[in-house]
Amino acid sequence: MNAIASVRDALTRNMRQSGILIAFVAIVVLFAALNDSFLSPGNLTNLVLQYSYILILAIGMVMVIIAGQIDLSVGSVVALSGAVSAAVVIREGMPWWAGVAAALLVGLLVGIWQGFWVAYVGIPGFIVTLAGMLLFRGLTFLVLDNRSLSPFGGTYYDIANGFLNGWLGGYGYDVFTLVIFGIAVVGYAVSQWRSRQGKIAYQQSVESLPMFALKLVVVAAVVMWFGYQLSTSRGLPVVLIILAVLIIAYTLVTQKSVFGRHIYAVGGNRHAAELSGVSVRKINFWVFVNMGVLASVAGVVFSSRMNGAQPSAGEMFELDAIAACFIGGASTTGGIGRVGGAMIGGLIMAVMSNGMQLMGVPQSMQQVIKGLVLLLAVAFDIWNKKRAAVAR
Amino acid sequence: MMPPAPHRTPLLALHEVSKYFGAVEALVGVDLEVHAHEVVALVGDNGAGKSTLAQVVAGVLSTDAGQIEIDGEPVTLGSASAANRLGVASVFQDLAVCENLDVTANLFLGRELRNRVGLLHEGEMEVQTRELLERLTVRIPSVRTTLRQLSAGQRQAVAIARTLIGNPRIVVLDEPTAALSVAQTGEVLTHIQRLREMGLGVILISHNLNDVRAVADRIEVLRHGRNNGSFPATASHESILAAITGAA
Incomplete structure (x- = not known):
């Protein structure tokens, strides 16, 4: 293989990743040109605060998608973990960290529950988490007794609204x-x-x-x-530190650890992975446990940002997180995707929402545009794959 | 090639092995021996039990009767990984690789090397991958190429190279040339000869008598799940065909 061919090979392989980065830069430049305040310090800070929980969800979601599954329940898990946390902190008057611990425990249990049904009973993740979406939403209503609970205040409030400066x-x-x-x-x-x-x-x-x-x-x-x-x-948002730590840790897990490698293998060819001695069940189980815990982290951040828990919290979050993954280059058939890609996909969604809000684009139009972007991103993916197949 | 001396203990020996799927007799009292430095071909018509036998040796299927010995010691091949530990590695039809992973990742899948902090030791795995591919004379642009970008022949070569991680002594190849072009088939047969030169015992399952006669030291015929003749590679095409079809 000569030099030109190897350069072309590298470009083809990275086209999906670099393409999405270029799209992201283009969108940022577009909104910066259309609106003076888009790149203002205040708005950038706002962007971080407003979409951090979607990005946290997308980290777990991209791993679920790489494994060839999907999780529709994360929005309800965000609501349930936030509700339990609010019940502990606001209703019971316990300290902020008890609320965080309770929320994370909820996430862990949810993950174990869903992981069990997917990995050991063999029900597709789509069905298990569709059930979970209803189940955990219902439990949220039960925990909150159909009412909102607020305010958290204090340290808990600072998790999503605090700054180090x-x-x-x-x-x-x-x-x-x-x-x-x-x-x-x-x-x-x-x-x-x-x-x-x-x-x-x-x-x-x-x-x-x-x-x-x-x-x-x-x-x-x-x-x-x-x-x-x-x-x-206003200085360094606390939630940005949480997000940065999670992104670095999960990039390492997915790209450099044996567990991460096996997630890709299971999503790429389940049977080959099994024959190679990879325990498909274990991988599926832990991927869902991980998703549950990350959803509860997002639940803590969201309830902190809202300074309370609402029965309808986190509705449609699952769709934002899934869209972030697919815009960020994850494959619908599994085996392909990156944490970094999902983060850029999530940022594209965030920047578009934020930019359109600044410009006063009506909510209805925003939905239409975001829908089209998702469609085009996946269409580009499929087109790109077909082209690669022909080139071979 | 030196014919296996009768007093030598075979690497792998199957005695009277039977396997039933309900009322279907997949294997009935099958005997098979494989020595080091030997390529044994298993041939037979569709449904003759070739793949079943391969899966038994690979540890994927359990036997209903009979004995399996490795180095003269009776063993139980309870699972693919158990067989692996006993030195048996297998390549199955179509199922052996993850197309989304690169060559190195595929070679070490399930047996990844870790560095001091427990993360993947990519550098060392790449070095070993290059060495292995060189020994097998496999030509691939880069050990970081994803399998999706390789030809069918190259993928099969990767699948065969995969078996060599963990230093097995017996390699089972189930129809390695089934979906390949003539040139690619030639390359895969070269890889099989390399395996023999390395001192491995190879079980080659194939439909294609020409391939088999080109590379095997001994040809075992299965028919309706039973042994139906053992031939040297020099045996005539007609006599082997007769044993396969039962026309003899």
């Missing part, structure tokens, strides 16, 4: 926020450099040094610019 001073900008972003950029650069050195040591192919440096500089510039914008507004 002022610790290192600064005039008009928060130094602490900038320091954290600086550490993140340096950490990213170091890890990229080490992985590159490791690849060279094992004679793996790597991008050329100028390309590598360019990539680092672009990423660093974008991240630091974003950090600066936040620092001139």
Whole structure:
């Protein structure tokens, strides 16, 4: 294979991933051009706060989808975990961490319940979680006795609405926020450099040094610019830290761990995975347990943001999370998808909602546009696959 | 190729093995021996029990009667992984690979190497993958190519290379050339010869007598789940065909 062919090969393979990134940048540029306040510090902060729970759900959802399943119950699990947390903190007057613990326990139990039916009874995830969607919504109504519970206040409220700032001073900008972003950029650069050195040591192919440096500089510039914008507004949102930790951890789990590799294998060819000694049941079970726990994390963040629990909380969240995954390049047949892709897919949805709201686009039109974007993204995926098949 | 001396203990020996699916007799009292450095071909008509026998050896199916010995020791091949631990590796028709994973990931699937912190040791796995593919003389653009982008022949080569992870002594190949072009078939047969040179015992299941005669040391015929003749590779096409169809 000559150099040109290998470049073409790399492009074809990465087209879905890079295509979605280009689309994201284009959408951001479009809204920035249409609306002055879109890239303002206040609005960027708002974006993070407003869509963090969808992104948290999308992390778990993309793993479920890679395994070849789907989870329709996450919206109801968000509601139920938030409701239990509210009952513990508001009704029983217990401390904030007891509410968080109770919510996470709910998520764990939900995950075990659904994982059991999918993995050990063999009911498709679609059916189990469709039942779960009704079941956990009903339980939410029971827990809340059909009424809203509010307010949480205090530390619990700060989970989704709090900021870290002022610790290192600064005039008009928060130094602490900038320091954290600086550490993140340096950490990213170091890890990229080490992985590159490791690849060279094992004679793996790597991008050329100028390309590598360019990539680092672009990423660093974008991240630091974003950090600066936040620092001139209200500082570092707590929920952004939660989100960043989850994204890094789950990128590692999906790309670098044996468990992650096996999720891809089960979604790609269940039978081959089984013959290779992968326990398909265990993988399915843990994927759903993981989804349940992440849904409860989203439930904590959402109830904190709403400063209370409502019986109808989290409705349609499952669809936003699923859409984020498919826009982000996950395959409907399983085996393909990335946490990073799902995050960009979720951000595309978030940026579009936020941008259209700023411009005063009516809710009805927003739904139409988001629906079309989802359709086009998956159509592009299918077209891309067919083209690759012909090229072979 | 040296003919197996009678006093040598075979790597794998099946004695009077039977398998029933309800009232259907899939295998009835089948005997089979495989030595190191030997390619044994299993041939027979559709439904003769070839694949059933392969799955028994691979540990996927349990037997209803009979004995299986490895190195002269009676063993139970309870599952595919149990068979694997005893040194039996298998490639099944169409089912052996994950098309969404790359070559390295497929080779090490279920037996991934981990680094000090318990994550995947990609570098080491790639090095071993390259070595293995070289030994088998498999030509693939990169060990990071996803299987979806490979030809059917290359995928089969990956499936065969896969079996060599974990140093097996017996390799079972179920119709490895069934869906391949002439050129690709030739390459796969070369890989099989490499397996023999490495000192493995190979069970090759095939419909294609030409393929079988090109590479096998011994040809065992199954008919209606029973042994129906054992032939050297030099036996005439007609005599083997007669044993397969029962026209003799």
